[in-house]
Amino acid sequence: MRYAETGYNLEIDLSSGSIAKVPTAPDLAEAYLGGQGSAAKLLWERVPPDTDPFSPDNLLIFSTGLLHGTPFPACNRTVVNTFSPQTNLMSHSLFGGFFGPELKYAGYDKIVIRGKAPDLVYLYIHDDKVEIRDATHLRGKGTTETGDLLKQELKDKRVQVAAIGLAGENRVYMASIDHNHASAARGVGVIMGDKRLKAIAVRGTKSVNVARPAELFEMSHKIHTKMAESSGCGDWMAVDEDDSFHHNHFAWGNARTRRPGYWNAELQERWTKLKYDHMDRQTGCYNCPKKCRNVISWPGRQRFGYKCYGKDTYHMAAFLELDFSYDILAVAQEYGVDSYSTPQVIAFALELLEAGILTDKDFPGMPADSAGRFFYLLEKIVRREGIGDILADSVSQAAKRIGNGAEAFDHNTTKKFEQLPIKLGKLNPAYFLMIATGEKMSITQIEGSFPQDPLPTEEQRQEFVDKWEAVPDQKFKEYFLNWKKRNDISDEATCDIVDWNEAMHYIDDSLGFCGFVSSFRGQFGGDVPYHINNIPQAIALATGFEMDKPKLWKNFQRIRTLIRAVNVRRGLRRKDERPPEDHWAVRDENYEQQLLSKYYNFKGWNSDGIPTRATLEQLDLAYVADDLEQRGILDKAEAP
Amino acid sequence: MKPAMKIEQEILIDVDKCTGCRACEMACSAFHSLPKFSSINPAKARIRVVSDEIRDEYVPVFAGNHTKSGCDGRHVYTLDGKTYSECSFCRASCPTRDFFIEPDSGLPLKCDMCESTPALEKPWCVQVCGEEALTYKRTEVPREQATQEVSGEIEASLQALMKQHGMEAVIHHLKEMANKDR
Numbered sequence: 080m081r082y083a084e085t086g087y088n089l090e091i092d093l094s095s096g097s098i099a100k101v102p103t104a105p106d107l108a109e110a111y112l113g114g115q116g117s118a119a120k121l122l123w124e125r126v127p128p129d130t131d132p133f134s135p136d137n138l139l140i141f142s143t144g145l146l147h148g149t150p151f152p153a154c155n156r157t158v159v160n161t162f163s164p165q166t167n168l169m170s171h172s173l174f175g176g177f178f179g180p181e182l183k184y185a186g187y188d189k190i191v192i193r194g195k196a197p198d199l200v201y202l203y204i205h206d207d208k209v210e211i212r213d214a215t216h217l218r219g220k221g222t223t224e225t226g227d228l229l230k231q232e233l234k235d236k237r238v239q240v241a242a243i244g245l246a247g248e249n250r251v252y253m254a255s256i257d258h259n260h261a262s263a264a265r266g267v268g269v270i271m272g273d274k275r276l277k278a279i280a281v282r283g284t285k286s287v288n289v290a291r292p293a294e295l296f297e298m299s300h301k302i303h304t305k306m307a308e309s310s311g312c313g314d315w316m317a318v319d320e321d322d323s324f325h326h327n328h329f330a331w332g333n334a335r336t337r338r339p340g341y342w343n344a345e346l347q348e349r350w351t352k353l354k355y356d357h358m359d360r361q362t363g364c365y366n367c368p369k370k371c372r373n374v375i376s377w378p379g380r381q382r383f384g385y386k387c388y389g390k391d392t393y394h395m396a397a398f399l400e401l402d403f404s405y406d407i408l409a410v411a412q413e414y415g416v417d418s419y420s421t422p423q424v425i426a427f428a429l430e431l432l433e434a435g436i437l438t439d440k441d442f443p444g445m446p447a448d449s450a451g452r453f454f455y456l457l458e459k460i461v462r463r464e465g466i467g468d469i470l471a472d473s474v475s476q477a478a479k480r481i482g483n484g485a486e487a488f489d490h491n492t493t494k495k496f497e498q499l500p501i502k503l504g505k506l507n508p509a510y511f512l513m514i515a516t517g518e519k520m521s522i523t524q525i526e527g528s529f530p531q532d533p534l535p536t537e538e539q540r541q542e543f544v545d546k547w548e549a550v551p552d553q554k555f556k557e558y559f560l561n562w563k564k565r566n567d568i569s570d571e572a573t574c575d576i577v578d579w580n581e582a583m584h585y586i587d588d589s590l591g592f593c594g595f596v597s598s599f600r601g602q603f604g605g606d607v608p609y610h611i612n613n614i615p616q617a618i619a620l621a622t623g624f625e626m627d628k629p630k631l632w633k634n635f636q637r638i639r640t641l642i643r644a645v646n647v648r649r650g651l652r653r654k655d656e657r658p659p660e661d662h663w664a665v666r667d668e669n670y671e672q673q674l675l676s677k678y679y680n681f682k683g684w685n686s687d688g689i690p691t692r693a694t695l696e697q698l699d700l701a702y703v704a705d706d707l708e709q710r711g712i713l714d715k716a717e718a719p
Numbered sequence: 720m721k722p723a724m725k726i727e728q729e730i731l732i733d734v735d736k737c738t739g740c741r742a743c744e745m746a747c748s749a750f751h752s753l754p755k756f757s758s759i760n761p762a763k764a765r766i767r768v769v770s771d772e773i774r775d776e777y778v779p780v781f782a783g784n785h786t787k788s789g790c791d792g793r794h795v796y797t798l799d800g801k802t803y804s805e806c807s808f809c810r811a812s813c814p815t816r817d818f819f820i821e822p823d824s825g826l827p828l829k830c831d832m833c834e835s836t837p838a839l840e841k842p843w844c845v846q847v848c849g850e851e852a853l854t855y856k857r858t859e860v861p862r863e864q865a866t867q868e869v870s871g872e873i874e875a876s877l878q879a880l881m882k883q884h885g886m887e888a889v890i891h892h893l894k895e896m897a898n899k900d901r
């Protein structure tokens with residue numbers, strides 16, 4: 080019997096209409112876990128590097144995490160991977176809620192989709208019954224609206240639906256895939272739309288088995304109780320009404336303007352009232368005692384839900400207030416666009432207008448006020464109308480198409496992807512490396528185990544490390560105790576810290592854990608329920624594999640390195656690994672490049688950021704080394 | 720004389736506190752799997768959370784009795800400005816929906832309050848409800864009072880049967896059943 084996983088993938092070819100339930104190799108999960116890890120392996124094996132993201136040969140993979148469906152709480156992140164037309168690299172996205180566990184209860188670890196349907200379709204999965212169905216009646220429907228319509232059509236309130244909105248249908252690069260009030264961004268909605276797949280509706284009534292039931296339930300229940308009681312996990316931003324952090328420190332508009340003294344008591348009181356006057360409740364994800372999502376019912380709009388910084392991005396880009404975000408988020412959610420990148424794209428276009436690179440002729444009929452302009456451009460983008468057709472290709476690609484100096488306004492992207500609008504003074508070395516070398520595109524998907532900043536006093540630092548259960552090694556406590564100034568830390572420590580931060584995300588995204596109870600949350604206090612010291616035990620109890628810390632760490636390195644190789648094969652090189660030039664005011668190119676070299680070396684990559692044969696072999700990835708050599712990407716002479 | 724006592728158990732449901740997480744379903748299905756906790760399948764849970772994000776409807780429902788046929792009509796409740804369909808509140812294991820029907824065997828499921836020896840301090844669904852949308856109450860009531868309640872219930876049921884089938888038929892059946900038992 081297979082434990083924790085089902086042992087089957089659902090393979091769909093939308094061009095031919097074929098559907099197959101395919102058994103997976105039993106030893107795959109032990110080496111690549113599930114989720115992003117095993118998805119990367121499929122992308123490596125099955126999508127040749129010259130495949131255009133819009134080719135029918137591109138795959139769109141929905142993965143459950145290895146521990147989805149087991150009693151471990153907050154294990155519900157569905158992982159979506161494909162190749163993105165925006166970056167031409169591997170897209171990695173996650174959404175919370177109920178979809179992944181439901182898919183596992185239906186009997187599948189993954190849905191692997193290739194080909195393109197002739198017209199809009201949806202996929203209906205009810206245990207062994209799988210159908211590709213006509214979805215032309217859902218054309219133009221909103222994301223949660225589609226979910227609702229499908230529940231009615233299928234006469235089953237318990238199907239879990241992931242859908243695209245108009246943005247995905249029109250292949251907008253910022254399009255998201257939405258499930259209830261959860262959303263997967265970063266380049267996956269566009270491919271779902273390109274494949275003419277409007278939605279996936281899944282319902283499962285099968286059992287997920289675990290290897291060592293009694294011990295597992297005891298462990299998972301302890302974690303569940305700890306989570307329920309602890310303020311050290313979940314999204315504190317859902318209830319912390321003091322949002323001075325984002326408003327005073329993040330940049331407004333097209334990621335340029337800092338407003339350090341913006342936040343004040345009057346504003347906080349007014350916005351808190353606005354929120355509670357319109358909030359129905361807070362909801363959570365499958366089998367999690369936290370409730371991170373604020374559900375807002377705004378007059379005349381569909382209910383929507385938001386998490387953390389998601390409520391700020393629109394009004395900060397538009398120099399407006401929270402009521403504007405509430406108004407536009409409801410609309411944007413139904414269109415299915417990423418709330419991080421889309422406001423930046425709109426603010427970028429308005430800057431070009433101000434600079435005279437675009438003119439009024441490019442914006443016929445646009446209102447004069449900021450709110451009106453954002454709504455106007457949102458409409459243009461999701462419909463790919465006029466200037467919207469260019470903007471729908473995201474900031475970097477739009478700048479290139481517009482030309483005439485527009486490239487200079489593309490100042491906040493890395494690897495052609497919009498970064499968080501953070502503009503700081505002095506360089507934080509770990510953040511330099513994470514933004515430069517990260518392949519999850521957004522810093523929120525890379526940072527998180529080690530604190531962002533040192534604590535001011537020795538007592539505070541001591542107190543922090545005393546209760547720090549999550550550290551992989553005592554040396555991290557030393558690093559933290561001795562860390563006094565943000566930019567003053569040894570390169571060795573920096574490499575270790577970046578590695579640990581990354582490790583937890585790669586592990587979470589392969590097992591299905593939510594970052595708010597693991598990889599993302601440790602930096603804000605260290606008290607996370609899941610960490611490198613207890614996750615091996617969780618895997619062992621659920622799957623029956625032998626698992627310990629060194630083995631799990633090696634799994635992380637294997638997955639991480641494989642993803643690097645997937646992207647290297649598509650052209651990713653050292654020259655691409657540059658954080659936005661204005662991310663920090665004070666820069667030192669020499670130091671940064673030296674640090675980057677050290678990090679490559681630490682990772683076992685060559686000076687161009689390519690994993691060496693020795694590294695690959697040590698991670699049981701000799702097949703990758705062979706391929707890279709055959710393509711001339713790795714020098715044969717480099718072999719040991 | 721001290722009256723004999725009987726334990727009465729109640730689970731109190733506060734729908735306003737429910738986050739829709741379905742931990743209750745997970746735990747119920749795990750506890751009732753054989754061997755205990757060996758498999759998880761919310762479709763086998765004896766509690767279901769009816770949820771609807773668009774209408775802000777979150778109703779945990781416990782499996783009650785089995786019914787052979789569904790209702791002829793549907794009612795829609797509006798509470799506090801929100802609409803709920805009648806089925807949201809209904810506890811029946813009923814052929815018109817796949818709630819509370821064991822997916823493998825097709826047999827009806829019923830909440831047994833996690834009956835086990837030794838008895839649990841609290842049912843599992845309550846234990847995992849981090850939000851206290853579910854709370855557990857255990858009270859001791861005098862058995863006499865309980866017996867009175869039960870005899871009232873039996874009388875009402877017998878009267879209904881007699882109304883439908885006549886007194887003779889009911890007495891006849893009772894005799895037959897008693898004979899069989901002997």
Ligand code: SF4
Nearest residue numbers: 363364367369371593
């Ligand atoms: S911690 Fe919050 S976001 Fe994460 S699974 Fe739980 S409810 Fe969802």
Ligand code: SF4
Nearest residue numbers: 737738740741743848
């Ligand atoms: S565990 Fe509690 S909060 Fe979660 S769905 Fe069940 S009743 Fe609602």
Ligand code: SF4
Nearest residue numbers: 747830832833842844
């Ligand atoms: S009381 Fe026990 S049997 Fe009843 S629904 Fe809750 S967990 Fe299931």
